[in-house]
Amino acid sequence: MVAKTNILFILNPKSGKTSxxxxxxxxxxxxxxxxFTYDLVHTAYAGHATELAQQGARAGYPIIGAIGGDGTVNEVARGLLDxxxxxxxxxxxxxxGLARHLGIPMNIRHAISIINEKHFSAIDTCTINEHPFFCTAGIGFDAYISSIFANNTKRGLQTYVRLVLQEFSKFRPQEAVLELNEQQLKTTVFVVAFANASQYGNNAHIAPKADIRDGLLDVCLIRDLDFRKAINLSLGMLTKRIAAGSSAEYFTTTAIDVTSEQNFKFHADGEYVGEASHFYVNIKPLSLRVIHPKGK
Incomplete structure (x- = not known):
C-alpha cells in the first residue's frame, strides 16, 4: 500500500470573505x-505563517498549503525558500497575484483539484532589501497606496481603487538614481515596479512579459503621470498592453540598486514594508517549488 502524502495547510482566518x-x-x-491526509493550522499574528511554514518544513511535510491572500502566500513561501x-x-x-500568474483557479474547490494533480515546478524568487517577494515589489505611488491600504479597515479591490483616485493628485514624484546592467539612470520616479511575475493581482499586469522562471527581473519605470496618462496606463495594465504605451519603460536585469536623497515607501507583494533611501533588489533563480496546473 502506497503511503499517503500529509499536507500542512496554513490558514489566515482574516483573509477573504469565506468563513x-x-x-x-x-x-x-x-x-x-x-x-492525501492533512493538518490545518490558523495564523494568529503577522509573520506567524512564516514561522508555521518553517516548522512544517523541518517536520518533514512534503507540501505546505497557504490559504489566504498575497500576504499569507508571501509569508508561507518565505518559510519554504531553499x-x-x-x-x-x-x-x-x-x-x-501569484495564484493568478500560475493559473491557479480562484475557486477554492477547483484550486484543491490542482493539488490533487500534484504537478509542481520551481520558480524564481526575489528580495528587496532582503525582504522576499514572489510577484512584485515597488517604490513610489503603489507603495504609498499600500501604506494607506494597510491601515484601512475595509479591504478589497473597491477600497484600493477608491484610495488610488483619492490620493493620485496629492502624490509627487521624487528624484532617484537607478543602477542596473552597468548603467546609471538619474530620473524622477512616480513608480518603479520590480516584477518577478507579470501582475500585481486582480489581473492588473504591470509587466506582461515577465517570466517567473527566466532568472530575470522585469523593471517597470514610470517617471511621471497626469490623470489622462494614468487612465491609459490603467487600461493598459488590464489589457496587457501597458508596454505598448509611452508612460512605462522596461528593463530586464538580475539585480538593481536604487538610491535617493529622500525616503521612498516600498511594498513587497502588495504588503507595505516601510521606508528607505536605498534599495537593492535581486533575483534567486528557481528557489521555490510550487504546485500549479500543467502547462503553466
Whole structure:
C-alpha cells in the first residue's frame, strides 16, 4: 500500500470573505483522500505563517498549503525558500497575484483539484532589501497606496481603487538614481515596479512579459503621470498592453540598486514594508517549488 502524502495547510482566518469553518469541509470533500491526509493550522499574528511554514518544513511535510491572500502566500513561501517542501496555494484574498500568474483557479474547490494533480515546478524568487517577494515589489505611488491600504479597515479591490483616485493628485514624484546592467539612470520616479511575475493581482499586469522562471527581473519605470496618462496606463495594465504605451519603460536585469536623497515607501507583494533611501533588489533563480496546473 502506497503511503499517503500529509499536507500542512496554513490558514489566515482574516483573509477573504469565506468563513474559516468552510475550509475543513471543502478539504474533506474535494482533497483526494486516496492520496492525501492533512493538518490545518490558523495564523494568529503577522509573520506567524512564516514561522508555521518553517516548522512544517523541518517536520518533514512534503507540501505546505497557504490559504489566504498575497500576504499569507508571501509569508508561507518565505518559510519554504531553499527547502524541498512544495508550496500549494488556495487563494482566498482580494488580489491573489501569484495564484493568478500560475493559473491557479480562484475557486477554492477547483484550486484543491490542482493539488490533487500534484504537478509542481520551481520558480524564481526575489528580495528587496532582503525582504522576499514572489510577484512584485515597488517604490513610489503603489507603495504609498499600500501604506494607506494597510491601515484601512475595509479591504478589497473597491477600497484600493477608491484610495488610488483619492490620493493620485496629492502624490509627487521624487528624484532617484537607478543602477542596473552597468548603467546609471538619474530620473524622477512616480513608480518603479520590480516584477518577478507579470501582475500585481486582480489581473492588473504591470509587466506582461515577465517570466517567473527566466532568472530575470522585469523593471517597470514610470517617471511621471497626469490623470489622462494614468487612465491609459490603467487600461493598459488590464489589457496587457501597458508596454505598448509611452508612460512605462522596461528593463530586464538580475539585480538593481536604487538610491535617493529622500525616503521612498516600498511594498513587497502588495504588503507595505516601510521606508528607505536605498534599495537593492535581486533575483534567486528557481528557489521555490510550487504546485500549479500543467502547462503553466
Amino acid at each position: 474559516p469553518l468552510n475550509i475543513p469541509d471543502l478539504l474533506n470533500r474535494y482533497l483526494d483522500a486516496q492520496q 527547502t524541498e517542501t512544495v508550496l500549494a496555494i488556495l487563494p482566498k484574498g482580494s488580489g491573489n
